[in-house]
Amino acid sequence: MVRKQSIKDVEWRLPNAKKNSRPIAYSTVDSSELIVLLYEQYGDLRKVYENLHYDAEAKKVVSEYLKRNIYNINIK
Secondary structure, eight states, X not given: OOOOOOSSSEXXXXXXXXXXXXXXXXXXXXXXXXHHHHHHHHSSHHHHHHTOOSOHHHHHHHHHHHHTTOOOOOOO
């Protein structure tokens, strides 16, 4: 079976999702690094969302988690 190539560089999944589960969002590496940096600073995705002013892609990724009432994530 041929696997489809990822749309972007980083795939975002729900916490405790199975290995082959479908991502909830995609982003570039730059957006991913910004989310990680802000999450390490604030520790809550709601505050990360409030402080994303110029990266619409990162804001969209965080909003997908907030829609599902997920405010804390495990960043590896």
